[in-house]
Amino acid sequence: MTRTFGGIELGGTKTVVVLGQPGAIREREEFPTTTPDETLSRAVKTLLHWREHGLLDAAGIASFGPVRVAPEAADFGTMLDTPKPGWAGAPVLSFVAEALSLPLAIDTDVNAAALAEYGAGAAQGCPVVVYLTIGTGVGGGVLLNGAPLHGMLHPEIGHVRLRRMAGDAFPGICRFHGDCVEGLLSGPALVARFGRHPGEVEAGDRVWDAVAHDLAEVLAMLVLTLSPQRIVVGGGVTNRQPHLLPATRSRLPHILGGYLRDCTHAALERLVVPPALGDDAGPMGSLILAEQALAAKGAN
Incomplete structure (x- = not known):
């Protein structure tokens, strides 16, 4: 019997609601992420519509x-x-659960994206995977043998502090930490840094040097602390600035200082990659969470 799942990718800027199975999105709806009540109500309305037509066995939430x-x-x-105004304390899971009364799972959007890339994308066959997304915010998900890393909370790679490039005085925009990863590399941070939208800045402009340096520092930290076989870098910033990832990879050997002999330029080409699933990694991951929720219910 073929099961059909619903998924919510709850992003800082937009929300995507999908219907299908892991590996196959059949239907989708996208809308801006506004207030918790408005956004979650709209997502639930879509899922209830599919459920009323007998198309929903479980649901997953991939949340910022x-x-x-x-x-x-x-x-x-x-x-x-x-950092998303108005969302602190929002009862995301209970809001959806009370409306649906179906098996339901929740995880971070980056963990969900990592699951999707591990199952059918750029991280297949890799025991240790990091998915880094750079968009409205910066987040990182970590998989160990296909399972998301959960500890005291979950990885918050976007709020790690960096060793800055000499002469770079940009103070960052994170309201918690100033010049953490998110404060330096997120889409809003780049607008503040450049004084214009990143899409208006030529790929060869030297203002990208500090950005590539900062991202290379993040990647070096991940290589040294987690020793992943694959780091998938997605999100609107890198997906729309394809020059940024090669420029970042080229800086990694210098930052690593020759310490890891296996991190050659050729090896880094295989280690640090864009998502094979593109912008569908997060929504696809929400369907994987739904499938896991149904399996967990059957096991109990």
Whole structure:
């Protein structure tokens, strides 16, 4: 019997609601992420429509964060101190669960995207995977043997502090940390840094040098701390600026200082890659979460 799943990719700028199976999105709806009530109500309305037509067996939520993903926590599924105005404390999971009464799972959008790339994308066969997204915010998901890494919370790679490029005085825009990864590399950070939309800045403009340096520092940190077989770098910034990833990779050997002999230029070409699933990685991951939710219910 073929099961059909619903998924919500809850992003900082837009929300994507999809119907299908892992590997095959059949229907989708996209709309801006506004207030919690308006956004979640619209997502639920779409899922209920599919359910009323007998098309929904379970659902998954791939959410921006930070969000509580530990099932044993009293605030499981609740948005924490997010930079997204108005969303701190939003009861994401319970809002959807009360409306659907179906098997339901929640994880971060980046963990979901990592699951999708691991299952059918650029990270197949890799025991240790990092998915880094650079868009409205910056987030990172980590998989160990196909399972998302959850600890005290979940990885918050976007708020790590960096060793800055000499002479770069941009203060960053993160309201928590200033010049953390998100404060330096997110889409809004680049607008503040450049004084214009990144799409208006030529690929060869030297203002990209500091951006490539910062991203290379992030990647070096990930290589040294997690030793991944694949780092998939997605999100609107890198997807729309294809010159940025090669420029970043070229800086990595210098930053690593010859310490890791295996990190040759050729090896880095295989290690640091764009998502094979493109912008569908997150929505596809939400369907994987839904499939896992149904499997977990059957096992209980």
